[in-house]
Amino acid sequence: MTIRKRLTFWFAGVLTVSLLVMSIGTYLEISEQLHYRHRQAPDEKAAAETGEMILEAGLPAVLVGLLGGWWLTRRAIAPVAALTHAAEKIHERNLSEQIPRSGNGDELDRLTEVFNAMTMRLDGSFHRIREFTLHASHELKTPLTIIRGELETAVHDEHLSAAQRERLASQIDEIERLTKIVDGLTLLTKADAGQVALKGQPVRLDELVRESFADAKILAQPQAIEVQLGRCDEITISGDRHRLRQLLLNLADNAVKYNHPNGTVSFSLQRDGAMAVLAITNTGAGLAPELQPRVFERFFRGDASHNKQIDGCGLGLSIAQWIVQAHRGEIRFASQPGQLTTVTVRLPA
Numbered sequence: 186m187t188i189r190k191r192l193t194f195w196f197a198g199v200l201t202v203s204l205l206v207m208s209i210g211t212y213l214e215i216s217e218q219l220h221y222r223h224r225q226a227p228d229e230k231a232a233a234e235t236g237e238m239i240l241e242a243g244l245p246a247v248l249v250g251l252l253g254g255w256w257l258t259r260r261a262i263a264p265v266a267a268l269t270h271a272a273e274k275i276h277e278r279n280l281s282e283q284i285p286r287s288g289n290g291d292e293l294d295r296l297t298e299v300f301n302a303m304t305m306r307l308d309g310s311f312h313r314i315r316e317f318t319l320h321a322s323h324e325l326k327t328p329l330t331i332i333r334g335e336l337e338t339a340v341h342d343e344h345l346s347a348a349q350r351e352r353l354a355s356q357i358d359e360i361e362r363l364t365k366i367v368d369g370l371t372l373l374t375k376a377d378a379g380q381v382a383l384k385g386q387p388v389r390l391d392e393l394v395r396e397s398f399a400d401a402k403i404l405a406q407p408q409a410i411e412v413q414l415g416r417c418d419e420i421t422i423s424g425d426r427h428r429l430r431q432l433l434l435n436l437a438d439n440a441v442k443y444n445h446p447n448g449t450v451s452f453s454l455q456r457d458g459a460m461a462v463l464a465i466t467n468t469g470a471g472l473a474p475e476l477q478p479r480v481f482e483r484f485f486r487g488d489a490s491h492n493k494q495i496d497g498c499g500l501g502l503s504i505a506q507w508i509v510q511a512h513r514g515e516i517r518f519a520s521q522p523g524q525l526t527t528v529t530v531r532l533p534a
Contacts, residue, residue, distance in 0.1 A: 195257050195260070199249075199253035199256075199257060202249060202253065203249045203253065206249050264287060264293045265293065268284065268293060268296065268297060268300075271284040271285070272284065272300065275304060280304045280305070280307050280308035280311065281304075281305070281308050282304075283301045283304075284297050284300060284301055285297075286298060286301075311377075315374050315377055315378050318370055318371075318374040319371065319374050319375070319378075322367045322368075322370050322371040322374070323371070325363075325367050326364070326367060329360055329363055329364050329367065330364075332360055333357060333360045333361070333364070336353050336356055336357045336360065337357060339353055340353040340354060340357070362498065365498060365500075366498045366500065369498065369500035369501075369503075369504060370500070372504060372507075373483065373500065373503060373504060373507065376507050376511070381511075383424065383425040383428060383511055383512075384424075384425040384426070384427075385423050385424065385425070386423065386424070386425075386426070387421050387422075387423060388421065388422055388423070388424050388425075388426045388429060389419070389420075389421055390420045390421065390422050390429070390454060390461055390463070390532070390534075391417050391418060391419050391420055391454055393426070393429055393430055393433055394414075394417055394433065394452055394454045394463065395414070395417065396430070396433075397430075397433035397434060397436075397437045397452070398412060398414045398437075398452050400434060400437055401437040401440065401441060401450055401452070404437065404438060404441045405441050405444075405450060408441070408444065408446045408447070408448070409446055409447050410441060410444055410446070410447065410448050410449065410450060411447075411448070411449045411450070412441075412449075412450045412451075412452075413449065413450070413451045413452065414451075414452045414453075415451060415452065415453040416453050416454065416455050417452070417453070417454045417455075418454055418455045418456045418461075420454065420456055420461040420534050421534070422461055422512070422532050422533065422534055423533075424512045424532070425511075425512075428508045428511070428512075429508065429512070431504070431508065432504075432505050432508040432509065432530070433463075435501040435502070435504060435505045436465045436501075436505060436528055436530075437450070437452075437465065438501065439501055439502065439528075440465050440466075440467040440526075440528075441467070443467065443469045443470070443526070444467045444468060444469040445468060445469060445470070448467065448468040448469065449466075449467065449468045450465070450466070450467045450468075451464075451465070451466045451467075452464075452465055456534060457531075459533060459534055460514075460531045460532065460533060460534060461531070461532045461533070461534040462529065462530070462531050463529070463530040463531075463532070464527055464528070464529045464530075465527070465528050466525055466526065466527040466528075467525070467526055468524070468525060468526075469526055470522065470523065471520040471521055471522035471523055471524065471525070471526050472518075472520040472522065472526065473522060474520075474522075477518060477519075477520055480502055480518045481502050481503055481505075481506045481516075481518070482499075482503065483499065483500055483503045484498065484499040484500065485499050485502075486499040502518070505528075505530075509530055509532070512532055512533075513532075513533055514530060514531050514532035514533065515530075515531050516528065516529070516530050516531075517529045517530075
């Protein structure tokens with residue numbers, strides 16, 4: 186039965202009940218007036234009787250109509266609300282889950298069927314994309330490794346001139362960059378498919394921060410960037426040490442790369458209730474407000490005109506976001522162009 190027919194029958198039923206209530210009330214009122222007549226003038230008596238009938242018969246009918254209309258509206262909208270609530274929970278990782286159908290064959294049931302079919306097609310598409318990325322990454326690793334090995338062997342040839350050696354070194358750098366892109370894509374694709382298992386063991390986060398601080402000082406030396414370590418509370422969290430180390434290295438590398446010569450990079454770690462709060466701040470060009478919501482997108486590198494000379498592939502923050510979310514935390518990016526840029530990570534301690 187369609188929604189239109191169902192609403193029609195329901196509303197007809199509500200009106201019928203309302204009329205019955207009004208008729209019964211009117212009948213009872215008239216019967217009562219016939220048995221108990223008051224000493225009033227005919228006009229006054231008729232007016233009083235009319236008013237009493239309106240109050241005693243009409244008011245209940247109005248109340249029945251209002252309550253029936255409220256019930257009718259709620260009953261009609263309930264499937265829509267249920268469908269909306271179920272659709273809100275759909276994202277790229279649970280596209281295989283189906284929204285329950287009512288089975289009554291109305292328009293909403295048909296809409297649910299169409300929506301489930303659409304999510305199944307999307308799930309298949311995402312699955313094919315992940316499979317393609319994984320297979321392509323796997324197939325690219327071998328030739329990249331071979332090419333790099335051949336170039337590294339060739340660069341040691343004594344008969345090469347300095348210019349030829351420089352060209353080979355540049356090619357090796359590009360091969361290394363491609364390898365990093367392939368490795369990053371492989372990791373993110375496996376993470377999307379739930380194929381990356383993280384260890385859950387006690388990790389001293391303050392020790393990892395100090396190690397990353399030392400790494401950042403080495404990375405910052407060529408640009409004479411000052412690296413500072415502020416407050417560093419002793420905090421232990423449950424997580425995967427290797428991935429947390431990768432997180433800190435990515436953030437430290439970005440803080441150094443996207444900085445001014447003679448600039449500053451600051452680390453801090455402190456406890457905030459049940460959370461460990463890590464903040465890494467740098468003095469760089471920053472990012473325009475309209476671009477900041479996109480910083481965690483894959484291959485996003487901000488203003489390309491200013492980043493051509495900066496090594497990277499735009500996957501570092503995407504990987505960092507996945508690591509943080511996999512540890513039930515959150516990561517935020519805030520930038521004031523030309524002043525300070527801060528990445529804040531909150532992890533359960």
